[in-house]
Every structure is written in structure tokens, then in C-alpha cells.
Amino acid sequence: xxxxxxxxxxxxxxxxxxxxxxxxxxxxxxxxxxxxxxxxxxxxxxxxxxxxxxxxxxxxxxxxxxxxxxxxxxxxxxxxxxxxxxxxxxxxxxxxxxxxxxxxxxxxxxxxxxxxxxxxxxxxxxxxxxxxxxxxxxxxxxxxxxxxxxxxxxxxxxxxxxxxxxxxxxxxxxxxx
Numbered sequence: 255x256x257x258x259x260x261x262x263x264x265x266x267x268x269x270x271x272x273x274x275x276x277x278x279x280x281x282x283x284x285x286x287x288x289x290x291x292x293x294x295x296x297x298x299x300x301x302x303x304x305x306x307x308x309x310x311x312x313x314x315x316x317x318x319x320x321x322x323x324x325x326x327x328x329x330x331x332x333x334x335x336x337x338x339x340x341x342x343x344x345x346x347x348x349x350x351x352x353x354x355x356x357x358x359x360x361x362x363x364x365x366x367x368x369x370x371x372x373x374x375x376x377x378x379x380x381x382x383x384x385x386x387x388x389x390x391x392x393x394x395x396x397x398x399x400x401x402x403x404x405x406x407x408x409x410x411x412x413x414x415x416x417x418x419x420x421x422x423x424x425x426x427x428x429x430x431x
Contacts, residue, residue, distance in 0.1 A: 282329055282375035284368050288422040291364055295414050298357045303412040308405060313397040314413045319390050320420045327390070328424045330383035333372040334391040335417060336365045339410070342398065346407035361414070368421070 314320060323331050344362045349355045375381040398406045 282372060282380055282425065284332075284371055284421065284425040286364060286368060288418060291361060292415065292418050292422075294357050294360050295418060298354045299412070299415065301351070301354060302408060305408055306405075306412050308401065308409060311401065311409060312413065313394060313401075313406065313410050314416045319393050320416065323390055323424075324386060325424075326382050327384050327387035329372060329375055329381035330387035331390050332421060332425065333369065333376065333381060334387065335394065336369045336372065338391070338394065338398075339414075339417070340365050340369065343407050343410040346403050347411055348404060348407075358411070
């Protein structure tokens, strides 16, 4: 009888640990038409990248910073980079063309929506922020800070397709909490 209780206790404990681990690995779904965001960016990409005076410098793509993020840290890095774009890049970029400004505003509004979704995930404790997430975010901020503000904002806007593709890959098609 004691052996049966012990095995049931072990089985129950294993189940609870497995469920907790699966919950921690669950990613939040960002229900957004990423194709539309990509198309908005494609309309301005050429103009933005043509103004870039540092074509050999990267902010997002340095040593595959985004591609080395583990699934557990994806939500946190996404949340941090959305804030980075909203709070720094979009604000630091100065655009004279009304057409480009409208596209950037549309993208910024979409980023605000995604931030709200990820904030809800964090409140439900589904958005883990570990040391690797902090390191990746710091690297991107350091890369940004190495350039003059306007150049850094322009460079980050020019790399927006890298971030959009990463969001699409890591947040689409997985169940939200």
C-alpha cells in the first residue's frame, strides 16, 4: 500500500512539474497581420535605407543577437524591443515626408498594440524575463548608443524587417494564455 501511495505521489508530482514547465514555455500569440506590417515597411524601406550613412553597421543583427534567443525569453525580448522602438527609435527619428511619416505612425501604433498584448502575458506570468533576455536587450541598446541619435534611429528603422520577421517567426501560430 505504501509503495502504491509513493508511486501515485511521484506521478502527481511529475505531472505538476511538467505542467508548470509547459506553462513557462508557452508563448503569447500576437494576433496581428504581420504581412500588413511588412508591406507598410516595404513601402518606406528603400527611402529609409538610402539615407543610412553607415551601411556596414548593424543594431539588431549583430552576431545573431535575435536568433540566439531561447524560447523561454522570446516574450521578454519582444516586449523590450517593442518598447525600444516605441520609446526611442520612433521618437528619435525625424521625418519630413508625410507619406513616410504616416507609414511609421501606422507601424508604431501596431507596436503599441503588441506591447499591450505582451503586458497582459506578463501580468499572467507567461512572459519570463531571464538574464539572456536582459543581455540581448542590452546589446541592442549598446549598438544603438554607439551611433549619433538620428543615425541610430534611421539604422534601426532600416532594420525593422529583421525584427518583424523575428516577431512573425516567434509569435504566430502559438496559443495565447
